[in-house]
Amino acid sequence: MTDESEAAYEQIQEQVSRGWNTWDTRSVLTQVLLPEALGLIFGLKEYYRGTSLRTAQIGRRTEGAETVTLGRHAYDGSYTETTVSWAGITIRVQTAHVGADLVALVTPTANQQKSGLLTISAAYLWNRPGTVTRTPNHLRAIAGPTLPPAAADPLPPAAADPLSPAGVDERIVDIFATAPHVDDPYVDIDGPYLALELTGAVGVSTGKARSLEEVAELIATASATIGTAESDPIAQHHEIIRDAISWNTIYEPSKSRVITGVSRLWNVGKRGGYALFCWDAFFNALIAAPKSEEVACLNAIEMLRALTPEGFVPNVEQGTGRKTYDGSQPPIGSLTILELYRRFGEQWLLEEAFDALLSWNRWWWRVRRNGDLLCTGSTYFDPEFPSPQDIPRIHQHFGATCESGWDGHPVFDDVPFDQATSLLAAHDVGINSLYVADCEALAEIADILGHTDAATELRERHDTVVRAMETLWDEPSGIYRSRRTDTGLPTERLSTMSFYPLVAGVSTGERTGRMLAEHLLADDGFGGEWILPTSPRHEHIEYKETSYWEGRAWPPVNFLVYLGLLRAGEKEAAAWLAEGSSRLVLKEWNQHRHVHENYSSVHGDACDKPNSEPFQTWGALLSLIALMESGEVTLFDDKRWRP
Secondary structure, three states: OOHHHHHHHHHHHHHHOOEEEOOOOOOOOEEEEEOOOEEEEEEEEOOOOOOEEOOOOOOOOOOOOOEEEEEEEOOOOOEEEEEEEEOOEEEEEEEEEEOOEEEEEEEEEEOOOOOOEEEEEEEEHHHOOEEEEEOOOEEEEEEOOOOOOOOOOOOOHHHHOOOOOOOOOOOEEEEEEOOOOOOOOOOOOOOOEEEEEOOOOEEEEEOOOOOHHHHHHHHHHHHHHHOOOOOOHHHHHHHHHHHHHHHHEEEEHHHOEEEEOOOHHHHOHHHOOOEEEHHHHHHHHHHHOOOOHHHHHHHHHHHHOOOOOOOOOOOEEEOOOOEOOOOOOOOOHHHHHHHHHHHHOOHHHHHHHHHHHHHHHHHHHHHOEEOOEEOOEOOOOOOOOOOOOOOOOOOOHHHHHHOOOOOOOHHHOOOOEEOOOOEEOEEOHHHHHHHHHHHHHHHHHHHHHOOHHHHHHHHHHHHHHHHHHHHHEEOOOOEEOOEEOOOOOEOOOOOHHHHOHHHHOOOOHHHHHHHHHHHHOOOOOOOOOOOOEOOOHHHOOOOOOOOOOOOEEOHHHHHHHHHHHHHOOOHHHHHHHHHHHHHHHHHHHHHHOOEOOOEEOOOOOOOOOOOOOOEOHHHHHHHHHHHHHHOOOOOOOOOOOOO
């Protein structure tokens, strides 16, 4: 990191943190104006029970929860649409930018016998200064003084009054509606609000009053500008990538930054407002890269800034203050940063990332090394305030499996956890393969930056692990597999991690041929219609209902195996996997407009499991594969990946 690289990055954050967008992770119906943090909050009231809906989320599973369909969402928030059904009321909410103003069109498509109310409130979020008042039929918001976040001294008398002209950065935002306010004092809102009968469409606008017809015309123009994919698969894949990133990109106020989470629902509740998961964040950077350099870079950098005092990127950093000080996740950071550099040519990105990436790489070798190969692990630490999420994992078998990215997968069932070393007793085929790729990419970054000693160090480690990975080839079964460190035997079960050596460029042509013919493409292996299962199909007639990973198709696994097939020059197999990935993601997209965390490898559905988030960012990796295969997106297109 240099002063120049840090300044370049801060400029990106400042550029992105502007304007109206769905910045608040707590509700898909809230629009927020940055940098003021003015929230325009849409809600509902129903009259059967007199209850109110203050926030809306996709994926809630509690009784009586709202049902949300997330529609099109421009990267910059210039157009959004979503449909919410709750308590017999269904509304479609569309928003658009008109210069600095926001307009919204709320259209009821189903209603109770007595029409529900649309509620519109405004507030300065995250304890930012400002006031909101209501006149009979509109709201007025006035931003308060702009203060440094750490300012603790009381304001001087003149600046303490938000209406005072002295020392105050005032920005007035007026909020109008096309329907008259209904006087209902029992709406569950603290502070000023408008309550509007949903007997028909309602227009909302900031800046000035606009008629319903004007609002509808502005919305129609914005909708036409963003376009619709209809039934064109390529256009649908572009839409999936755009919407997965845009709906999950939020403002994180504790550090005044924009980030992309894995899903909006995962940020709230026990995670305290946000969650950054390690390899998820780097995948998010790659998903964003085709259309948004800024969002791609900020996701990679923010994850690296979560580096622990021990020098590794944790499995997760979240709003409660929790970090997983016991372990990390697969090291794909250098691959990601190098690819972003190749795409955007920004050397500041390499300078900003290099120190953290090198620290992380060295940590693996120092802490997870057993001989000349790595094992996954979970290092003991004594948290001052143990999180309930840490209790089942710290210095335990489950925690060590989480470091692979495959939490509790049955492939680890026969591998004991060594309390003395804090390691699973197996040289892990997945982690070692990705570590080889990390050393290779980071050495190239070191070359670009002129760090010759680090480049030499990394290539020596790369070569050491590559030589040692020869012991992971299992000739009888014709595939690479993890090998026990206590018995010297291969682990009992296979998984798609056995194809990760292709990503590292380790496998030879003959071995690759066996792996594909006998395992990847075999119907009783990892082949079939809905791909890729994380366990071979012959291992179970029916997969365990309780397993999070077993028997499911996971987008990051498909993506890594696809990269491996590209590198191996296996064009036909790569095309097969791309077609299967496209088929998998489009099934749920066309049925429900969902992009899932994981999918069934038996029937291709994803809503069949409660632990498959319906709008998780990395589901779009399946679309990224399809677009890379079609040539619509150029990532990993140099000679190393496409020989």
